[in-house]
Amino acid sequence: MAECHPVGFQWVMEAKARGATIIHVDPRFTRTSAMADLHVPLRAGSDIVFLGAIVNHVLSQDKYFRDYVVAYTNAASIVSDDYRDPEDLDGLFSGFDAENRQYDFHTWQYEGREVQAAAAQRDMEYEDRAVRTAGRGEAHGSGGARSGTARTDPTLQHPRCVFQILKRHFQRYTPEMVEQSCGVPPELFARVCDELTRNSGRDRTSAFCYAVGWTQHTVGVQYIRTAAILQALLGNIGRPGGGILALRGHASIQGSTDIPTLFNLLPGYIPMPYAHPDQDLAAFLAAEGTEKGYWANIGAYTTSLLRSWWGDAATADNDYCFDYLPRLTGSHSTYDTVQRQLAGECVGYFLLGENPAVGSGNAKMQRLGMANLDWLVVRDLTMIESATWWQNGPEIETGEMTTADLKTEVFFLPAAAHTEKNGSFTNTQRMLQWHHEAVKPPGEARSDLWFMYHLGRRIRAKLAGSTDDRDRPILDLTWSYPTEGAIEEPSAEAVLAEINGSDADGNPLSSYEQLKDDGSTRCGCWIYCGVRADGVNQAARRKPGREQSWVAPEWGWAWPANRRILYNRAAADPDGRPWSERKALVWWDADEQKWTGHDVPDFPPTKAPDYRPDDDARGPQALSGTDPFIMQDDGKAWLFVPAGLTDGPLPTHYEPQDSPFDNPLYGQQRNPAREVLPLRHPANRMQPSGSEPGAGVFPYVATTYRLTEHHTAGGMSRSLPYLAELQPEFFCEVSPELAAERGLEQLGWATIVSARGVIEARVLVTDRLTPLTVAGRTMHQIGLPYHWGPTGYSTGDAANELTSMSLDPNTHIQESKALACDIRAGRRPRGPARLALLHEYQRRAGITAETGTEI
Amino acid sequence: MGVRTWIEGWPVYRQALGADRTGRGAAAKSRTSETLTPRTETADEVVKSICPYCAVGCGQDVYVRNGAVTQIEGDPDSPVSRGRLCPKGSASLQLTTGSSRVQQVLYRRPHSDHWEHLDLDTAMDMIADRVIAARRDHWQDEQGGARTRRTMGFASLGGATLDNEENYLIKKLFTALGAVQIENQARV
Structure with a gap:
């Protein structure tokens, strides 16, 4: 963190000055290690053993925060009788389909109720969910009832409750295994366990920070999952000083995930639809939404997005142009795209401020893909390798490629710098900050806003008058933004207004709670709704930090609803009182009958702690006053993940793809679903x-x-x-x-x-x-x-x-x-x-x- | 210049007889450096900005004079960064105004060994034509009996260094054209 996020690291040093213990776990000794109390070098690729052994320590030594765990996690939920653990199957979970290298996760579901994931892969159960809900056939597979109540055991004793499954799953993740697999001596490991557990509970919280050292693995998601399990067991989520904090590496990499230039998502984490026969909007929403929590409102979010994109052409009669969205069939990630380029099926490529010839996995494959294109458009500030591989790439030197043989037509379009355009970045803590144009871009340099807008304008003009059905989505698209100046720069503020959304009369919305599924609202990204509340650019707010509380709510704007700590209902106990005065953040004010505190409560503001839903309640109302995880189908933090992950409900150590070592825990060497x-x-x-x-x-x-x-x-x-x-x-x-x-x-x-x-x-x-x-x-x-x-x-x-x-x-x-x-x-x-x-x-x-x- | 002034002009003289005995302050100053003022003092305006490198989101003050950026400093008002910038953020003046920036559209024809200039308008028109053709030639109405309504003919990579508003237009335009291969560095 001191190396790659040095200015953020000043807060770690502030914490240290106030007595915090800093532990740095990294194969290398870095500037972070130099400032830490403890540096733990470990073998790259062994982190699940390390973290899993801490989970085992917390469980076996009774170091978990029991009140938090029972009330706020799914520890008490009872899992299907058909579930089998890697402990039973030598490294595989139940449901593995060896031929297709993928899991059928029905056996991972709760007993008595089938839940949907709030994130990740939500199409896995499409057939079950869409078909059954739409009443067009019987359920397939062994999934449980969609609605109903999952069985729980608040004593955490039932052999199939999540808590007991977790204990069994991690029982062989011991200090001895850490020594053998990670190369970390038991004394050092014991100190980590001791420092972490001593600093967690009612009065204290610990935070985990990570970056791509955890994500860039064939089991990357499960690394972070292991930390999530630990933090949930220790009561460190939704509380000040807690959390699992992704330190992201680009100015708006968070924003480009929220408003995704990613194949599998629509804005606000609405999934891109996969191709299914006879799929209409209702079937899509039934399959992808949840029964409880805020994802039950996916209809309002999706309809508002479709209205935003296709305007008056999107009506109730035509399913709000849902059919205009292209459909996925499997993965279309950048690595799949390279394969399509090599196969000659993808012939054109835009690189917009990214340099895959250096930065992507297997750089040679990236260049080989580009060498098989018809055309390539590179937009960047300077000449990068992804624009010059035909001239001076490594393959030219080895003789694998000859410039005269390379057919790819290359356009290099100079980009505008951040000082030459208006716009917002979303930083790593989900905060949008506006940067203002200081000067005009030089020469033929232009912003990507300019490029996209004018490219779209030209394409629409060239296709105007077409009667081809496939051109309807582009011709019906709302694509008119005011422009400014001689270069006709589109107004970024106008685009932000579209992202924020508006009501039927065109007035700016102030909260996603206002979104409707009847077509009366428009919103380009529901989680950003409110960033232009009252028509004011909230992301451009710059009240100096020293003139505000420590939360600094009037600097920029954080999604959702300017909440700075997600799921902060968990900062209070089930009765709504802070777990401790020292760690107070958000609490229930019984006199005022509302949630209040230092941060904006991440909870329906007047839902009392003693609220209990009726059996037929749906959406946010179906979660109780003690369910802080409001995006989840059951309102709980998931120690065990019954839906959404493709490689298992619990983190399991697998060796990296290329490893000098055998897997010490299971016969299964690598992640079978990688x-x-x-x-x-x-x-x-x-x-x-x-x-x-x-x-x-x-x-x-x-x-x-x-x-x-x-x-x-x-x-x-x-x-x-x-x-x-x-x-x-x-x-x-x-x-x-x-x-x-x-x-x-x-x-x-x-x-x-x-x-x-x-x-x-x-x-x-x-x-x-x-x-x-x-x-x-x-x-x-x-x-x-x-x-x-x-x-x-x-x-x-x-x-x-x-x-x-x-x-x-x-x-x-x-x-x-x-x-x-x-x-x-x-x-x-x-x-x-x-x-x-x-x-x-x-x-x-x-x-x-x-x-x-x-x- | 009198002899006395001349002698007093020697840094070593000032160091030996003045208050700055280590020679790291006033004693080392030349007449030229004494009259220098920071670029920040002569700026016409200070524009509020955010560092374009990592995702910490440090505040930047951009100093502008005569329509050009002259200096970029950390913004002391920012509760994120409190005025600090790292080596990269501190170098962002060079990023934005340095000579490495390409300012013209460049074009490499198929099989060519060099770049040539193309005016922006022509380039935009050629790119629009290529998108339309690639989209048409690799269009897919359905796969395995399910409607896909998409093109696999072109792909896009990038967005993590761009603004939210730019990402929004990328996703909106390319999706409406039927493209699904839209990706960025978050995948990497």
């Missing part, structure tokens, strides 16, 4: 692992990371002289022990090899990396900052030449934080010899198209 792309491309070979023959060819573990002085794939930093001078070239970090083992010299060169690629880096010999003892033997790790490519002032090979396209099945994110590799002294070969070395490694390891792709 995505290994169907295309067995020679540039995306996997490696043998553990005790498989040939695994010894790749004995070390590499992990990629970022530096303070550079930004992601370098497009915004390698072209800046200041930053290039601070970190002038690519390097690798190795321990003195590994340097001795491989003859690596400080400031000399090393060549690093995986089954995908061969790269070279300057050597930094440092005790910031420590050899660990794992499975009884010494193991070395290699640190690889991933910012470089051949353009800019600071150049070098891209670490992503080594990574593979093996993905987390929930998020479709690549595993770049733990991969087995080899390292040798000296520079890499030039020209075709570089490929020859790669092939020699593949031969020595016995790698074929099938290696590492087994379940």
Whole structure:
């Protein structure tokens, strides 16, 4: 955090100055470790063992916050009799379909009631839910009743209640297992357990911060799930100083998830519809919505979005143009797109401020995909590798590509900087902050707002008059924004107004509670509704922090409804009183009969703690006054996830795709549901692992990371002289022990090899990396900052030449934080010899198209 | 210039006889540096902004003079950052005004080994034509008996560095065109 979010880290230091204990768990010693009370180096890829063993400690030593756990989590819920745990099936959950490499999760549901997920993969039960609800047939599979009441055991003793299942699931995640698998000594591990549990409960809270060190794994979602289980058991969610905080790496990466440029989502986390026969809006809403909680209002959110996009063309008679939305069939993630490019099915590509030729998993595959396009549009501030691979990419050097043979037409359109346009960024704490235009963009540089608006305008003009049914969605689209100045820059404020939404008379809405499913409201992103309440740009508010309370509610605007801490009803006990005065945030005011406090309550404002719903209640009214998790179908924090995850209801340790070690816990080596792309491309070979023959060819573990002085794939930093001078070239970090083992010299060169690629880096010999003892033997790790490519002032090979396209099945994110590799002294070969070395490694390891792709 | 003034102009003289014995303050100042004022003092206006790098969202004050950005500083009012910027945020003047920025549309023809200039209007028109063609040539009305109403002909990647309003238009336009392969760095 001190490296990649240094200004955010000042608050960690403030906390430390007030007595907080800072624990840093990371394979590398960094600036964060230097300021922490405790640094815990561990083997990259072993975090579920580490966190799972803390869960086991909390459960077996009775360190959990019992009142919180019983009232606010699903610990008491009883799970289907058909559920089988990896403890029973040697690493698999019940319901695994080996042929399709996916789970049928019906056996993970509660007994007595089938719930829907509030996030993640919600289409998994479409047939059951849509078909049954629409009354068009019988339910399929073994799912329970959609409505009804799940059986619970508040004593937490029932052998099939979540609490007992959790205990059994993690029983072999012990300090000894941590030592053997993570390389963390028992004394150090005990100290972590002690510090964390001592600092959690009624009077104290602990926070977990993480970044892509947790997400970029084939089991990334389950890493974060393990932390979620811990924080729910310790009562650290919805309370000040608690939470699981994602430290995101781009100015508006949160915003681009909320208003998603992501294939599987519509604005506000409404799922993109999958293709199903005879699917209408009602069937979609029945399948994707919940019965209880706010997702039961998905109809209001979706209808308001459709009205926002298709305006008066969207009517009740035509299902509000629901049919205009294109449909998904499986994954269409960026990694799937690369495969379609290689297959010649996707011929055009827009890159809008992103540099996949350096920043995406398996950079070579990205370039091969682009080399098979008809046309490519790159919009960026400076010349990036994704625009120049045809000129100076690694494949030109090796002779794999010849410029004259490359057919791709490339357009480079210069982009406007943040100082040259109005607009809002959503930061990592869900807060929107407006930045104002200071000057006009130079030359032909334009904002992406300008580009999209005018591109849309031109396409609509060219298609005007078309009678083709497929052109209706684009011609009926509401696409008229006021423009300003000589360059006709569209008004960002007008777009924000559309996102905020309006009532039937065009007045701005102030809350998503006002949204209706009858077509009378419009709203481009329901969770952002209120950002322009009263017609005022709330994101542009700048009341100085020193003139406000510690919550600073009048700086910017946080979704939803300017709440700064989500699910903050949990900051009070079931009766509505703060768990402790020290940790008071939001509480029930019995005199006023409403929720109040320092933050905006994340709860219906007048729902009393003693409110109990009728049996036939639906939506938010169906949750009781003690259910803080208002987006959930049962109002509870899910320790066990009965729906929504593709790879299991509980986190389970699997080894990374390419690992020097066998899985010490189960016969199942890797995440059985991980995505290994169907295309067995020679540039995306996997490696043998553990005790498989040939695994010894790749004995070390590499992990990629970022530096303070550079930004992601370098497009915004390698072209800046200041930053290039601070970190002038690519390097690798190795321990003195590994340097001795491989003859690596400080400031000399090393060549690093995986089954995908061969790269070279300057050597930094440092005790910031420590050899660990794992499975009884010494193991070395290699640190690889991933910012470089051949353009800019600071150049070098891209670490992503080594990574593979093996993905987390929930998020479709690549595993770049733990991969087995080899390292040798000296520079890499030039020209075709570089490929020859790669092939020699593949031969020595016995790698074929099938290696590492087994379940 | 008298001899006395000349001698007093020596930093070492001022260091030896003045209050600044370590020679790191007033003693080291030249006549030129004494008359310098910070760029922030001569700005025509200060525009409120947010750092474009990571997602902490530090406040920035953008100093403008004669229609050009002259300096970018941390915003002391921000409850997020309290005036601080990291090395990247501090370098954002160079990001926004540096010579590395491309200011013209560039075009590489198929099989060509060089860039050429294309005016923006022509480029926009060519891109619009290509979108329409790719969309049409790779259109899919249904798959496996289910309506898909989409095109797989073109894809888009990027958005995490852009504004919410920009992401909104990307998603809205491309979805209305029937594209589903719309992605950004959040996936990576």
